[in-house]
Amino acid sequence: MTEISFRQLSFSMRISISAIASIIKETTCAIWTALQAQHMPSPTEDIFQEIEKDNNIRWNFPNCVGSIDGKHIRIKCPPNFGSQYFNYKQYHSIVLQAIVDENLKFLIVDVGAYCKQRDGGVF
Numbered sequence: 126m127t128e129i130s131f132r133q134l135s136f137s138m139r140i141s142i143s144a145i146a147s148i149i150k151e152t153t154c155a156i157w158t159a160l161q162a163q164h165m166p167s168p169t170e171d172i173f174q175e176i177e178k179d180n181n182i183r184w185n186f187p188n189c190v191g192s193i194d195g196k197h198i199r200i201k202c203p204p205n206f207g208s209q210y211f212n213y214k215q216y217h218s219i220v221l222q223a224i225v226d227e228n229l230k231f232l233i234v235d236v237g238a239y240c241k242q243r244d245g246g247v248f
Contacts, residue, residue: 173191177190179226196221197214198219
């Protein structure tokens, strides 16, 4: 993962910013399409029961089907959105939230919730 901006990528690759954005969007969509079913399938009741059993055995934590946490990702405020993306930390952000199993494998990921929501609201 890199923190280089689209502008810096555009300059170093000598292609337009819009082309960089298009390439990144197409690439991430292709990766998701190819790998989602194998590495992050939609959870079923059987999957949750197996996770609960493993959490109880490994961590002695019964009735737990996953651990949840969120992270504020700093963004530039989109036009005409006012304070919807303005958080309590005094900057604009979206929320990246995930639920993991007992082995820290992602089960569910949500990207893009308004930062005014609490974890339960995003969930």
